[in-house]
Amino acid sequence: MSTATVAAPAAKPSEGLFSKKNRKLITDPLDDNNPITVQVLGICSALAITVKVANAFVMSISVMAVCVLGNMAISALRNVIPSRIRIIAQLVIAAGLVTLVDILLKAYVYDVSKQVGVYVGLIITNCIIMGRFEAFAMGNKVGPSALDGFGNSLGYAWILVVVAFFRELFGNGSLMGYRIIPESWYATAGGAYFNNNMMILPPMALVLVGIIIWIQRARNTKLIEQA
């Protein structure tokens, strides 16, 4: 868990909602401080549920809800939580929110909830949540914490959706459940096209994230690790 985070100083009361500092809280995690490709947080769930774009969206929205609300709750309670038992306090808040999300998913999108399965429960231990609680919400006010949670879950979401896009397109020939590659191209219908079944398998998600990191660091050279 490398929490290479910039603990931004608490925003001054006179600051507007979209001041430069607050905007940075949202834009930073999209690229320079991306939770997945730079902070290495929340990989576990990111990889397993990216077979379909729809699942990736549901997961992203769940993480966003938990992260924003949890960040706000922790930030509001930050002066009352004793530091010795803060991990348990953070976990309990995360677990409470995740239980809510899980129940809501089961109620409204049952099919997706079945596929996303055990990984919704694992949002609790999703390091993005804990990492942001620990690194940001414990030391900042409610407003900036909410923005920080939002920004980080957006950074998480775009990676998820990009990976899911390629996996669903090449692995299944569809996007969001709609067929993109026409049936007639397939070998079964006389064409010469095959789905790349490899893409459906979990290891390809890792390779795809590796390639995303490669492209990102080639463009943004200050992220390159020194050997």
Next chain:
Amino acid sequence: MNLVNIFVKAVFIDNMIFAYFLGMCSYLAVSKTVKTAVGLGAAVIFVLGVTVPVNYLLENYVLKQGALAWMGPSFADVDLSFLAFIMFIAVVAAIVQLVEMVVEKFAPALYGALGIFLPLIAVNCSILGGALFMQERQYSTILEATSFAVGSGVGWFLAILAIAAIREKLRYAHIPAPLRGLGITFILTGLMGIAFMAFMGIKI
């Protein structure tokens, strides 16, 4: 015999890292050298082996529908399974803290070796994942659940040991700069995962 089967299945076929991607964050962050990888791996085996049986008891005597029947007939159809996440994670966090204190008191050498890794394990997804898989797969005895837990831990240990060894060698390799470090580790893990898929079809 069944216990051995569950163990082998947990180590290879349902490997926590290569089949389910659980505990990935610490796997990537702490695999720079073999020494630290061994420390963390041992801690994971230990914590999984302790928490999963405890959570098994909790699941079967408190949380599951009808699990409270031992308290009397009026509790027979109480279903507390919606509390599972909170209870499991609280148990994990509490046990990790407890284990940390016990180890610090009675085995200071081991404590020094495990160092920061013990507290970190509370947020290692593979621990909570172990509890949730235990719940999902409905093991029939506590021994089976323990066997599954230790097997998962050993699988995790082997995975982090392997990647740490590879990363130590990689230091002498000529890798494109943007791929150095994290990127190549991702791709390597993917390739190792593909290799581990060879175990998938095996039925035991």
